[in-house]
Amino acid sequence: MTISLLNHWSPDYKPQDTELKQKIYEKNGITVNLTAGYITSLKGTLEASHLWFYSLFVLPIFWVFHLLSFNELKAFQFFNIFLLIITICIIYRHDTIIKPKHFWYIAFTISSPVLLYLHWTHTEVFSYCFVILSLYFSFLSDKRNYYLAVLFSSLASLQNPPIAVLSLSLILLGWKSKFYKFRYFVYLVSISSISLLPYLYSFYFFHTTNPQMYINAASFSFISWERVVGLFIDLNSGILVYLPLLLIISIFLVPYSLVIQHDYRILLIWMIAIALAFAGTTTINWNCGMMYLFRYAIWIIPLFILIVSLITEYNSNYLVSLILLATLISTGGITIGCLMDHRGDNYLTFNQLSKSVMVICPACYNPDNEIFGERSLYTEYSYEDGFPYFVTYKNNIRKEFSDNNSIPLLDKIDNTAFIDQKKAVIQHGPGYINGDLEISDFPVDINKVHIFAQNTFKPDIFDKSIQFIDYTTGWSQLKSENGKPFRWMENNGTFAVSSPDERRVQLNIQARSNSQNRTLDIILDGKIQEKTVITPNGVSYTQKINLKKGLNIIQLNVHDLEKMPIWRTMERYPIIGFNNISISNPI
Numbered sequence: 001m002t003i004s005l006l007n008h009w010s011p012d013y014k015p016q017d018t019e020l021k022q023k024i025y026e027k028n029g030i031t032v033n034l035t036a037g038y039i040t041s042l043k044g045t046l047e048a049s050h051l052w053f054y055s056l057f058v059l060p061i062f063w064v065f066h067l068l069s070f071n072e073l074k075a076f077q078f079f080n081i082f083l084l085i086i087t088i089c090i091i092y093r094h095d096t097i098i099k100p101k102h103f104w105y106i107a108f109t110i111s112s113p114v115l116l117y118l119h120w121t122h123t124e125v126f127s128y129c130f131v132i133l134s135l136y137f138s139f140l141s142d143k144r145n146y147y148l149a150v151l152f153s154s155l156a157s158l159q160n161p162p163i164a165v166l167s168l169s170l171i172l173l174g175w176k177s178k179f180y181k182f183r184y185f186v187y188l189v190s191i192s193s194i195s196l197l198p199y200l201y202s203f204y205f206f207h208t209t210n211p212q213m214y215i216n217a218a219s220f221s222f223i224s225w226e227r228v229v230g231l232f233i234d235l236n237s238g239i240l241v242y243l244p245l246l247l248i249i250s251i252f253l254v255p256y257s258l259v260i261q262h263d264y265r266i267l268l269i270w271m272i273a274i275a276l277a278f279a280g281t282t283t284i285n286w287n288c289g290m291m292y293l294f295r296y297a298i299w300i301i302p303l304f305i306l307i308v309s310l311i312t313e314y315n316s317n318y319l320v321s322l323i324l325l326a327t328l329i330s331t332g333g334i335t336i337g338c339l340m341d342h343r344g345d346n347y348l349t350f351n352q353l354s355k356s357v358m359v360i361c362p363a364c365y366n367p368d369n370e371i372f373g374e375r376s377l378y379t380e381y382s383y384e385d386g387f388p389y390f391v392t393y394k395n396n397i398r399k400e401f402s403d404n405n406s407i408p409l410l411d412k413i414d415n416t417a418f419i420d421q422k423k424a425v426i427q428h429g430p431g432y433i434n435g436d437l438e439i440s441d442f443p444v445d446i447n448k449v450h451i452f453a454q455n456t457f458k459p460d461i462f463d464k465s466i467q468f469i470d471y472t473t474g475w476s477q478l479k480s481e482n483g484k485p486f487r488w489m490e491n492n493g494t495f496a497v498s499s500p501d502e503r504r505v506q507l508n509i510q511a512r513s514n515s516q517n518r519t520l521d522i523i524l525d526g527k528i529q530e531k532t533v534i535t536p537n538g539v540s541y542t543q544k545i546n547l548k549k550g551l552n553i554i555q556l557n558v559h560d561l562e563k564m565p566i567w568r569t570m571e572r573y574p575i576i577g578f579n580n581i582s583i584s585n586p587i
Contacts, residue, residue, distance in 0.1 A: 001037075001048050001055040002062050002075075011055070013038045013046035020066075028073050039215055041205035049211045051198050053158035054123040076121040084110070084118070087129040095142045100312040104324055105140055108305040111332035113242050114298055116291035116339065123159040127299040130156035131163065135306045138170050139265065146174025150188050154195040156299065161199075161210065162279030163299055167192045169272050218282045226368060227281040228274065231294055235354035235365050236375070237347065242293045242334050243301065245327040250307040261314055266307055273303045287374045290347045292338045348378050350451065350472060356444040358391050362399035362434035369430055372401055376453045378471040379478075386453035387430070390414070390468075393441060394448050395525055395553055400433035406454070413498045413551040448526075450494050450553065459485045462495065463582030470494035476574070488514075488574040492557040497583055499547040507545050507554070510580040512538035518576055523555040534576050 003017045003024070004010060013035055021034050038046040061082075062075040091106055092098065109132055117124040130152045138149035149170050157163035171188045178184035199209050212218035232247065233240045239247050250270070257266040280296035288295065308327060311320055343349070350358075357365045373383020388406035390413075391399040397414045404426040410433075411422075421433040452468040457478050462469055469475070474490030507522065513534045522530045522543055530543050545554075558575050 001050075001052040002058055002072075005052070005056055005059050006063060006066070011048050011052040012041075024072050027071060039211060042207060043205055045205070047205050047211065049215060049217070051159050051161075051201075051211075053198070054126045057126065073121060077119050080118045080120070080125040083129045084114070084125060087132055090133060091136050094136075097142075099142075100316045100321075101140055101309045104312065104328070105136065105305060105309040107328055108246070108308065108331060109302075111328060111335060112301055112305065113291070113293045113335050113338070114301070115335050116293065116342075117295070117298060120291070122295075124295050124298040127156045127160045127163060128302065131166065131299050131302045132305070134166065134170065135302050138173060139269075139306055140309065144177070146170060146177060146188060147191055150174065150191045151194075154192045157195040158198060160280075160299060161195075162276055162282075164192075164195050165275045165279050166272055167195055169268075169275075212283070217284050219284070220282055222284055222286075223278055223281045227286060228277045230368055230371070231277050231280070231297055231300075234294070234367055234371065235357055236351050236367070236371065237290060237292060237294045237297075239293065239297050239301070239304070241351075241353060242338070243304065243331055244334075245330045246301075246304050246308055249311075249323070249327060250304045253307055253311065257314075263314075265310065269303050269307055273300050276300050276303075285370075285380075286368055287347060287371045287380070292346050345378070348375055348380070350375050352446050355391075355446055355449045355451075356442075358399050359393040359444045359449055360439065360441050361437050362391070362432075363437075366432045366434070369401075373453075376401075376451050376472060377456060378475065381456070384430075386456045389451065389453050392450045392452065392551075392553065393444070395551070397551075398435040398438070401430070402433065403430045409454075409498075412500075450496075452496055457485075461485050461487050461578045461580055463580065465497070465583040466495050466581060467498050468496040470496070474575075481577075481579070484579060487578050489556065489558075489576045489578060490573045491559075491575060492555055493578075494553065494555045495581070496554065497547060497552045499549055499552060501549050502547065504544060504546050506584050507543045508580065508582045508584060509541045509543075509556075509578065510538070511541070511576050511578045512536055513576050514574045518558050520576065521555075521557040521559065523557060525553055538579075 001011050003021050004013055007016055007020070008014060018034060025031070025034070035046060037049055039049045041047040058076055058079045061079050062072055065072045065075045065078075088106055088110060091102065091109075095102060114125055114128045117128075134149045134151075134153035134156065136149075137145045137152065150167055153163060153167040153170055157167055171185070171192060174188050175181075175185045202208055202210050202214070205211075206214035208214050210218055230238060232238050235241060250266075253266050254270055257263040277296075277300060280300075283296075308324065311324065314320075354365055354367075370383060372389065373386055374380055376389050377383065377386050384403065388400060388402035388410045390397050390401070390410065400410055400414070402410055402422075402425055407422050407426055421431075425431045425433060450470045451472045452470050455462050455464065455466055455469055460478060470493075473494045474492045476488035476490075479486045479488075511520075511534050513536050515536060517536075518534045520532050520534050521528050522532070522545075524545050525548075529545055532539070532541050532543070534541075556576075
């Protein structure tokens with residue numbers, strides 16, 4: 001969209017945009033379709049499916065980078081960093097005296113998970129900064145200015161329309177501060193009118209309020225309490241995981257502020273946060289691309305930063321300062337940890353916390369179906385095709401996720417356990433079947449946790465004789481090599497076979513290593529069966545193994561690895577490439 005704005009000052013895609021876009025894509029190794037992100041409008045033009053105001057803000061830097069022959073894509077990262085610095089400078093310079101509440105507000109602002117999004121060519125930092133400024137001028141500044149507050153929240157809503165909920169709240173607060181004089185209401189509404197631009201644009205080109213609604217990628221029907229609760233407490237991407245103390249203190253302060261301080265501001269801020277959460281759940285793609293924390297939570301975080309900063313208005317003694325310092329260290333430490341273990345594919349994986357909980361207390365984590373399904377398949381794919389899913393620990397099934405049609409297959413591998421829960425799935429559709437609480441499994445050995453899905457993708461390197469695959473271990477996403485399916489394996493790969501009885505079979509493998517000879521361990525139910533050497537030229541290998549009746553878990557493991565890179569992209573680290581894995585009767 002920025003290229004379109006640069007070439008012809010309109011956000012629609014035209015043929016003249018192709019040349020520059022191709023050059024930028026080649027320079028950055030991007031292989032997606034040139035018109036990805038555009039849809040044909042009712043006017044016949046190719047318009048942006050996402051709003052383009054962020055691109056307009058980046059345009060001046062993009063133009064300079066283009067003139068200087070710099071990597072134009074870096075203009076977005078430069079703008080994100082610049083905007084965050086400017087935000088902090090405005091807060092620091094606006095009030096004559098920096099009070100404790102200002103200091104903590106700045107400290108939490110620059111240590112939050114927004115840092116994970118600085119390198120994104122997306123709008124999270126844009127919205128976050130303007131919401132931070134909006135809340136500062138409406139709640140924290142000694143020179144309170146609701147006109148600026150409404151302006152900044154309206155600018156944020158240009159790219160993320162749900163933030164209009166915040167704008168409306170600030171209009172009412174500002175009007176109240178002026179004793180409900182009508183002319184001030186008119187002034188505030190007039191300032192906020194810039195937030196109508198996205199709706200006018202969408203209505204003109206698509207006859208609806210949002211391009212995403214036009215392509216059925218967003219709808220009010222997708223709003224649910226489950227999604228809202230998950231936004232706060234999901235063990236993979238919820239606010240609780242990445243800002244635990246900040247969220248807990250914000251909850252505790254609601255009754256404290258009401259009962260002890262007779263202050264209704266904290267309750268109001270929480271109401272705004274929940275309203276924003278509801279408004280943000282209208283997307284069809286709930287397990288969307290993100291950097292660890294839900295990207296829809298990024299513009300809710302400032303509300304909790306505001307709450308903990310307001311603590312100092314009640315009391316700023318040593319204990320309060322110590323609590324805030326611990327919260328800051330916790331927030332910054334988790335953010336830095338995520339930066340150091342940066343994985344672009346994090347939204348398609350389960351973190352250690354969620355795996356541990358699914359082992360110890362399976363019923364404590366029943367995420368949105370899409371989140372569990374797509375993370376189990378390690379790809380954005382129709383999760384219904386992967387039924388049934390099941391989680392094992394030390395070869396014991398701890399959790400299942402199934403539809404009614406897959407229950408008979410589950411019965412074959414778990415001896416009809418959890419009968420009552422399975423009946424509920426048969427009656428009501430897809431759902432979770434959870435094992436009992438097992439405190440004795442703590443601490444959990446993450447290497448022994450496996451999350452299996454049915455052999456889903458066709459064609460694939462896995463023959464139909466391989467019934468279940470743990471895509472969450474080391475398998476890359478499915479690729480094509482010379483017209484045939486191909487997958488890389490990182491340090492280990494796991495799959496499973498359900499056998500009706502004890503039998504001796506032959507495991508067949510076609511593979512090659514990436515650059516040097518690799519020793520591959522073949523492990524059945526935790527015991528090494530054989531070691532073989534995989535060369536860069538490729539090998540076809542067979543190994544006879546004994547299957548027991550029921551579920552048999554087979555692992556392929558490479559242990560002589562060099563240190564893998566910290567900063568990860570959307571790919572597994574390629575160690576061994578596989579063309580085929582199958583089970584057959586012995587020859």
